[in-house]
Amino acid sequence: MTARSSGILMPITSLPGKFGIGTFGQSAYAFVDFLVDTKQTYWQILPLTTTSYGDSPYQSFSAIAGNPNLIDFQLLAEDGLLAESDYDSVSFGEDPTCIDYALLYHTRRPILEKAVQSFLQDETLKSALQAFEKANASWLEDYAEFMAIKEFFGNKALQEWDDQSVLSRNEEALAFYRQQLSHQIDYFKVCQYLFFKQWKALKQYANERHIQIIGDMPIYVSGDSVEVWTKPQLFKLDQGRRPTYVAGVPADQFSADGQLWGNPLYDWEEHAKTGFSWWIYRIHESFKLYDVLRIDHFKGFSDYWQIDAKAKVAAEGSWQHGPGYALFKAIKEALGDLPIVAEDLGNIDAKARKLLNDCGYPGMKIFQDGLKDLSGRSVDAPHNAVPDAIVYIGTHDNAVVNGWYEQLSPEEKSYVDAYTHRKPIEPISQAMLRLLFASTSKTAIATMQDVLDLGPESRINLPSTVGGNWQWRMREEDLTEDKKSFLRSLVLLYQRENEAIEI
Numbered sequence: 001m002t003a004r005s006s007g008i009l010m011p012i013t014s015l016p017g018k019f020g021i022g023t024f025g026q027s028a029y030a031f032v033d034f035l036v037d038t039k040q041t042y043w044q045i046l047p048l049t050t051t052s053y054g055d056s057p058y059q060s061f062s063a064i065a066g067n068p069n070l071i072d073f074q075l076l077a078e079d080g081l082l083a084e085s086d087y088d089s090v091s092f093g094e095d096p097t098c099i100d101y102a103l104l105y106h107t108r109r110p111i112l113e114k115a116v117q118s119f120l121q122d123e124t125l126k127s128a129l130q131a132f133e134k135a136n137a138s139w140l141e142d143y144a145e146f147m148a149i150k151e152f153f154g155n156k157a158l159q160e161w162d163d164q165s166v167l168s169r170n171e172e173a174l175a176f177y178r179q180q181l182s183h184q185i186d187y188f189k190v191c192q193y194l195f196f197k198q199w200k201a202l203k204q205y206a207n208e209r210h211i212q213i214i215g216d217m218p219i220y221v222s223g224d225s226v227e228v229w230t231k232p233q234l235f236k237l238d239q240g241r242r243p244t245y246v247a248g249v250p251a252d253q254f255s256a257d258g259q260l261w262g263n264p265l266y267d268w269e270e271h272a273k274t275g276f277s278w279w280i281y282r283i284h285e286s287f288k289l290y291d292v293l294r295i296d297h298f299k300g301f302s303d304y305w306q307i308d309a310k311a312k313v314a315a316e317g318s319w320q321h322g323p324g325y326a327l328f329k330a331i332k333e334a335l336g337d338l339p340i341v342a343e344d345l346g347n348i349d350a351k352a353r354k355l356l357n358d359c360g361y362p363g364m365k366i367f368q369d370g371l372k373d374l375s376g377r378s379v380d381a382p383h384n385a386v387p388d389a390i391v392y393i394g395t396h397d398n399a400v401v402n403g404w405y406e407q408l409s410p411e412e413k414s415y416v417d418a419y420t421h422r423k424p425i426e427p428i429s430q431a432m433l434r435l436l437f438a439s440t441s442k443t444a445i446a447t448m449q450d451v452l453d454l455g456p457e458s459r460i461n462l463p464s465t466v467g468g469n470w471q472w473r474m475r476e477e478d479l480t481e482d483k484k485s486f487l488r489s490l491v492l493l494y495q496r497e498n499e500a501i502e503i
Contacts, residue, residue, distance in 0.1 A: 004494070006042070008043060022473060032206045049064070050068070060222055061143075068108075071198060090107050139285075142226050215290030216294045219301075242309065254464050257313040265304065284334075298363075303321060303351060304322050367432065368394045371416050397463050
């Protein structure tokens with residue numbers, strides 16, 4: 001990230017299409033073409049891992065396995081694994097701007113099972129699956145077994161499984177379930193093969209057109225995950241694999257009680273004993289998927305907020321020392337210098353800033369936060385943004401510009417209008433995008449909702465809430481030629497064009 005550049009934050013799930021959720025299909029390729037057309041450099045996405053509680057990509061059954069909801073049925077049909085009649089008459093939701101996860105849970109599975117059945121009848125594909133299994137032996141078998149056993153127990157959380165022997169990974173119990181659930185295990189393996197095949201093809205298409213993918217790695221894993229099942233020693237758990245302490249943050253701008261995430265906390269002493277081998281492995285696997293990696297909640301590596309698992313609110317927690325630079329030193333020694341972005345938002349103190357400086361990673365600045373401080377002294381104020389920071393108007397955790405501006409006081413609105421030199425009747429989204437692209441920071445990332453000038457209903461996530469999040473989808477007709485032309489003009493005016501792209 002040396003030259004001036006820009007990109008768009010757009011979750012795969014938010015892409016338009018006929019399958020009720022954004023997928024790796026035609027709309028994803030069209031989005032790459034849009035990025036090329038507007039001379040962008042980056043496509044930033046949210047985690048691609050499986051979703052569990054609350055449909056959040058930050059609560060996953062696996063730190064490695066991909067989300068099968070992103071598998072595109074039309075691509076499967078082109079590969080001969082489905083007929084169009086297998087999905088053409090299926091309703092995946094009535095509202096094209098909103099994902100109905102409960103409906104998708106019931107409608108997608110039978111279609112994927114047909115594709116898996118076709119797959120396993122093809123000897124060539126079965127051979128390809130064996131090669132995939134060998135290449136991904138470090139996680140695939142455990143994941144597939146975990147998901148199959150979880151389904152067998154009515155999709156209960158790991159800690160609520162009826163058979164304690166398999167919960168504790170007794171070898172005889174594991175052998176029994178492997179035999180009993182062999183078909184289901186094969187299903188989950190094939191779905192992973194299809195996920196990675198489609199994603200790698202899409203990423204290759206983007207890379208060949210000089211578009212780089214910024215991926216997102218959550219700091220924590222879910223308590224109901226294959227990692228907690230297979231590697232309990234890495235977490236603060238009791239004998240039943242129940243967390244003794246959970247993650248979150250103290251009171252902040254999103255919640256007076258703090259945010260109670262509920263993820264199990266790491267036993268950092270145990271990680272240090274292994275030379276942080278699991279983290280090195282996790283980072284290595286992430287760079288198989290992405291060109292640049294954003295690490296979520298970077299503050300948690302200097303100090304993390306520890307909450308007793310029995311606590312009702314996050315405010316009852318306390319700060320504990322994180323692994324610090326020792327972790328990232330081990331990663332660098334094992335993997336070399338990597339293009340990593342640190343999400344250094346929230347309770348950033350001198351210790352967290354020192355860790356960021358020691359690592360040499362670029363941090364993030366959020367203009368919405370900076371412009372709320374009328375004194376102009378906020379580190380997120382556009383005039384205080386440092387060249388190496390990645391600048392945003394807001395992230396997936398913030399309101400879109402139109403929703404944010406609506407909630408400002410008259411005094412704050414006047415300040416923002418003056419600061420942005422907003423023109424009469426100019427949409428606030430355009431004024432803020434001008435400010436973003438004019439920044440002295442080398443890399444600017446715009447959210448797609450702001451490019452489309454959408455309203456508050458298009459917000460992706462409201463932290464510290466469950467339900468109603470991660471649902472927004474764009475419509476193809478929202479992206480007009482005028483909006484593309486405006487975005488392109490900003491890129492050219494403020495010299496952020498991707499020089500490798502010829503138009």
